[in-house]
Amino acid sequence: MSQNGTNGRKSPMDTLKKIGEKTQGSQAWVSIFRPGSIFRKGYADNPRNRSYVVMNSVLYHLHPVKVKRHGVKVSYTLCLGGLSFFLFILLTVTGIFLMFFYRPTAAAAWDDISSLQTSVTFGLLVRNMHRWAAHLMVLTVFLHMARVFYHGAYKPPREFNWVIGVVLLTLTLLLSFTGYLLPWDQLALWAVTVGTNMMGFTPVFGEQVRFVLLGGVDIGTDTLLRWYVLHVLLLPFVIVIFMAIHFWRVRKDGGISGPL
Amino acid sequence: MVDIPEHLLKRAAEARARAMGQAEESSGDSGEQETSQAVDADTSEVATSAETGKVSSALLERSAPATQTAESPTGPGGHTQRLLTVVKAGSIQDVKALPADKVHTWPHLLLGEFVAILLVTGFVLIFSIFVNAPLLELANFNETPNPSKAPWYFLGLQELLTMFHPMVAGVTIPGVGIFLLILAPYIDKNPEKAPERRKFAVSLMTVHLMFWAILVIIGSFFRGPGFNFIFPWESGLFFDF
Known part of the structure; x- marks a missing residue:
């Protein structure tokens, strides 16, 4: 290939190949990608390397080296659990972006969102993605629960993981609901008014529950701050812990359920 | 009573016959005499066929039992080993986890997940380009x-x-x-x-x-x-x- 020129000059493709090989051989590259990584030089597709891809990477925290054959079929899980987790990551990324442009006070919140949409590059797009991914996540978590139920996957030895799953569903709803208030528009204010009025009817200590949630007797700037902290810090923190237990238990309880 | 497989019985009888032949002069055993007599008939056949067979003499020599010396420790009747019992598979080790039909996570699961993630990201991205999240007037x-x-x-x-x-x-x-x-x-x-x-x-x-x-x-x-x-x-x- 390199001999196609009469003066023996190397073709750009050859140079590129050489640079690639040199990079892959460098100490930095080798230190980043552990043995068996598909990015290492001369990765060969054999059973040993297939095991190493998982075993020698951070993926080992999530997946075992081998999984049941039936569990890989899309028709069994519909990817619902995994996609819920992925949507959570997507929401974290887009949410962090939004945090750069948002102040949780009654005086500033709506203006911040408004100017985010009009004068921040990709501001509108990222806010849209955050909103739609959030609604989608509620849907996927809900459908995941239905899928697990219809497969009888909550039966022993997976009872406790089902309980954690119900907790995760509740936390997802709470995350979505606390985020609903943050734009501080008419939709947010009155949706949350309806929601928190219902919670006020909790027997015995309903008034106290409502007071703690609102940071006062009425929705106001204190509520906004409170729900902001719940939405961006407390609830994500809690849900990550429960997700960690959930994923760990999936493996400890013998991997994915079934086959039926 | 456990059924002892045919080939094990045969092997035991053979070994016993060989030992008996060498320990002829030593005082015979008492308890196992009659059982060894019973299998003697077919044992001798096996022994003779082995000798006259096509196995090379060098190999036969190697596989022949070590010659008994008087001081070597042996059991009654010159036995060096005997069959105590036959343990059936599954009687001691109860295998609960049957081998499952499994595939490697890479590439079978990870590629699927990757495609699913791409599809959902694409869907959210394109949907977000065309449909705006609501923002009504100020609260x-x-x-x-x-x-x-x-x-x-x-x-x-x-x-x-x-x-x-x-x-x-x-x-x-x-x-x-x-x-x-x-x-x-x-x-x-x-x-x-x-x-x-x-x-x-x-x-x-x-x-x-x-x-x-x-x-x-x-x-x-x-x-x-x-x-x-x-x-x-x-x-x-x-x-x-």
């Missing part, structure tokens, strides 16, 4: 929109609010619902997993899910000003995501 405490609606996933509860006391609709029913959901694996004692063998549980869950789905749909699309029942194709939509 105003003096102007209550009519109707005021909760987020869509709570509209089932708001729908119940039209039928029951707020404490029942907003706290008791969802509370009991979540509690029952948590208890499901402890209530449902049927070990079957296939849907066709747990028709009651499957029907109950389907009715339950449909109940909420219908309430949410009614609350979202069929409720207009004053939260009165409307038809969206007549009075328009009163719904925002």
Whole structure:
């Protein structure tokens, strides 16, 4: 290939190949990608390397080296659990972006969102993605629960993981609901008014529950701050812990359920 | 009584015959005499056939039992080993986890996950390009929109609010619902997993899910000003995501 020129000059493709090989051989590259990584030089597709891809990477925290054959079929899980987790990551990324442009006070919140949409590059797009991914996540978590139920996957030895799953569903709803208030528009204010009025009817200590949630007797700037902290810090923190237990238990309880 | 496999019996008899032949002069054993006599007949056949067979003499020599010397420790009848018992497979080690049909996570699972992630990211991205998230006017405490609606996933509860006391609709029913959901694996004692063998549980869950789905749909699309029942194709939509 390199001999196609009469003066023996190397073709750009050859140079590129050489640079690639040199990079892959460098100490930095080798230190980043552990043995068996598909990015290492001369990765060969054999059973040993297939095991190493998982075993020698951070993926080992999530997946075992081998999984049941039936569990890989899309028709069994519909990817619902995994996609819920992925949507959570997507929401974290887009949410962090939004945090750069948002102040949780009654005086500033709506203006911040408004100017985010009009004068921040990709501001509108990222806010849209955050909103739609959030609604989608509620849907996927809900459908995941239905899928697990219809497969009888909550039966022993997976009872406790089902309980954690119900907790995760509740936390997802709470995350979505606390985020609903943050734009501080008419939709947010009155949706949350309806929601928190219902919670006020909790027997015995309903008034106290409502007071703690609102940071006062009425929705106001204190509520906004409170729900902001719940939405961006407390609830994500809690849900990550429960997700960690959930994923760990999936493996400890013998991997994915079934086959039926 | 355990059935001792044929070939083991044969091997034991053979070994015993060889030992007997060498320990002829030593004082015979007492207990096992008759049993060894019984198998003697066919043992001798085996021995002779082995000698006259096509096995090379060098190999035969190597496989021949070490010659017995007087001082070597042997059991009664010159036995160097004997068959105590035959342990059947599964009688000691009970294998509970049967080998499952498994595939490597890479590439079988990871590629699938990667594709699913790409598809969902693409969907969210493209949907977000074309459909904007709602941002109504600034929150105003003096102007209550009519109707005021909760987020869509709570509209089932708001729908119940039209039928029951707020404490029942907003706290008791969802509370009991979540509690029952948590208890499901402890209530449902049927070990079957296939849907066709747990028709009651499957029907109950389907009715339950449909109940909420219908309430949410009614609350979202069929409720207009004053939260009165409307038809969206007549009075328009009163719904925002």
